[in-house]
Structures are given as C-alpha cells and as structure tokens.
Amino acid sequence: MIFGSFLLDANESNAFVLGCEETREALLVDVGDADPRIEEFLEQHGLRLTTVFITHDHYDHTGGLDHVLREHDVEVLSGRGAAGGRNARRVRHGDEVRIGQLTGAVLATPGHTPDSVSLAFPGLVFTGDALFAGSVGGTTSSANARQEIEHIRKHIFALPDECEIHPGHGPASTVGVERQHNPFFV
Amino acid sequence: MGSTHYHAEQCSAAGCDKNALTGAARCWEHLDDHGAFVASLDPQRLAGAWLVGVDLSGADLKGANLAGARLSGATLVSAELVEADLRRAFLDGADLRGANLFGANLEFAVLGGTDVSEAIFRGADLRRANLVGARGHHADFSDTDLYYARPGNADFEGANFSGANIMRTIFRRANLKDAILTGTTGAANFENANLEGARR
Numbered sequence: 001m002i003f004g005s006f007l008l009d010a011n012e013s014n015a016f017v018l019g020c021e022e023t024r025e026a027l028l029v030d031v032g033d034a035d036p037r038i039e040e041f042l043e044q045h046g047l048r049l050t051t052v053f054i055t056h057d058h059y060d061h062t063g064g065l066d067h068v069l070r071e072h073d074v075e076v077l078s079g080r081g082a083a084g085g086r087n088a089r090r091v092r093h094g095d096e097v098r099i100g101q102l103t104g105a106v107l108a109t110p111g112h113t114p115d116s117v118s119l120a121f122p123g124l125v126f127t128g129d130a131l132f133a134g135s136v137g138g139t140t141s142s143a144n145a146r147q148e149i150e151h152i153r154k155h156i157f158a159l160p161d162e163c164e165i166h167p168g169h170g171p172a173s174t175v176g177v178e179r180q181h182n183p184f185f186v
Numbered sequence: 187m188g189s190t191h192y193h194a195e196q197c198s199a200a201g202c203d204k205n206a207l208t209g210a211a212r213c214w215e216h217l218d219d220h221g222a223f224v225a226s227l228d229p230q231r232l233a234g235a236w237l238v239g240v241d242l243s244g245a246d247l248k249g250a251n252l253a254g255a256r257l258s259g260a261t262l263v264s265a266e267l268v269e270a271d272l273r274r275a276f277l278d279g280a281d282l283r284g285a286n287l288f289g290a291n292l293e294f295a296v297l298g299g300t301d302v303s304e305a306i307f308r309g310a311d312l313r314r315a316n317l318v319g320a321r322g323h324h325a326d327f328s329d330t331d332l333y334y335a336r337p338g339n340a341d342f343e344g345a346n347f348s349g350a351n352i353m354r355t356i357f358r359r360a361n362l363k364d365a366i367l368t369g370t371t372g373a374a375n376f377e378n379a380n381l382e383g384a385r386r
Contacts (some may be wrong), residue, residue: 078262171336
C-alpha cells in the first residue's frame, strides 16, 4: 500500500492518495484544490489515478476536481451522486471500492451532510468531516448531530483500535484514541 | 494488522498476526534480543518505520528521522529526541515521561493518549498535532507552536505553555489546572476546560 497525505490551501483541508503496490492503480480521497504535489506524488511512485472518492460535497473537498478530471481518466464516487457540480457514481454503506488489489468499504457517516461517507481499508479509514481528532463535524441541527454520533459509534468505532483515522481536516488519529478520549463520546 | 503503508512484514512467530518491526523478522513481543535490535537502529533511517511497542527508554535519538513512523504504545521514557523529525509520526499510547523533545518537529504527529508528564517540548513545532486525551503533568510546552493542535480532554495540570502560539488550539474539556499560560499568543478554544489556578 502506498500512502500520501496533503495539506491543501482550501480551508486547510486534507487530501489523500492511496496506491496499490502491485497494479500501481491509485485512489484520491477528496481534492479541495488543484495541488501540484499530488501530481508529483503520483509520478514519483509510478501511480495511475483511477478513482476519486469524495467524502462529502463541500468546496474544500471538491475544489480541485475539475483539474483532476482534465488530467486523468477517473471515476468519481460520492455519497450524493454528484460532487463539485459534476456527476459522480453514487455509493452507499456497504459498497466495495477496489483499487488494484486493495478493497475498501463505504461506511455511512451522515450528519455533517446528509450523504457524508467514510471509506475504510485494512488498517485505515478516511472520515472526511464526520470525525476529527478530538472533535466531530459541524451539523445544522441537534437531530443531525445525534445521527452523526450514532453512525460514528456504529461504523467507525467498530473498527479495530489500532486502525488509523485520516480526517478531512487536522491531524490523523486512531479508533482507540477517539473512542476512549474524544470529548464528544466520553 | 494486514495491509499497511509502513515498511513492515508480518511477524514470523507462529500464530502471530502482528507486523514485524522494521529491520526485524518479528514484532517486539516475539523478538529474541531486544537490546541488539535497539542497538541496530540507525536514527537517520527510521522514517516510515514500524516500531510499535518498542522500548527505547533513555535512547539517544537526537535529530533522528522518525517522520511518519509508527511508534504506537512505545516506551520512550527519558528518551533524547531533541530536534527529532517526528512529523506525522504515530505515538498514540506511548510513554514519553521525562523525554526531551526540545525543538522537535511534531507537525501532524499523533500523541493521543500518550503520557508526556514532565517531558520537555520547549520550542517544538506542534502545529496540528493530535494531543487528544494525553497526560502531561508539568510538561514544558514553552515557546512551542501549537497552531490548530488538538489537546481535547488532555490532562495538562501544571504544564507550562508560556510564550506558546495557541492560535486555534482546541483545549476542549482539557484539564489546565495550575497551568502557566502567560505570554501565549493567539485565540484558543477553551470550551469546558478546567482553568482553575491557571496563570494567564
């Protein structure tokens, strides 16, 4: 597994590249900006971008999508079926995302937006703006906040404690750290 | 652990499903000679290394390149990590009591659930560091850069933050009893934090 993380200018969001060492196919998780470091990383590791996974349709996670679509022949996946004004293939909880020999599972984590999704691979999960280190995504109602907490408990905290969490903003964490110490859960 | 992006193979001990340490055939638990393994480590070649659970107490790791290394659950009591590169390293659950991290680079480092009591971070770069649930009684964070760091639910009783940049630092529900916050710069989030006896 090849892994790269990028702090972007767009609202200090994160973007991630996950590559299969065997087939050299690669996944991009969120793309808030057209950042040349992402292209450099792909080139440096001999990766071919095949898929873009959008955790939720906010500008700071989709702002670089037009650039990516111009430069690469990729399929865009999102929980909403659209991203950054473009069509995307809609993914739902339980769907598989295959990148070469890597297989990820889509996890429903609504609340920040109604169709926010996370994506879990063995050993790591991308949580977008649903779950951050020591925090959770902002919501517009108490019902949405409850929904977010419930889905994080049910789907993210069911992963092994050592599983890495890579959120849409700020530092990474682990399931164990967030389950035991995140002020929104304990 | 299965598939991972670290420089690690599976532990060769029968029935063990953990990753082997980088540069070894086994995990820390199944390693025959801990001392020889520690002595074999080249501090400049530890970026991205899998070092889960290792005991590096008192080790001299000044200026070490540990960027992106996985040190979860490691014991680093009184380790010398002055000016070490720990960017994006995972130190969750590690024991760093009394360690010296003067001037270290810990940007994006994961220190959630660690014990950093009486550790020295003076002048360290802790921008966007994860300190969720960390314990750091009387730790020295003076003159650090804690921009957008996440010490939610941390227990930093008596810790020294004098002169630190705490712009956007999220101290949500942290225990800052008797902490020293004099000379800090920037607006932090102290929602539900305990500031009893803190000096500001």
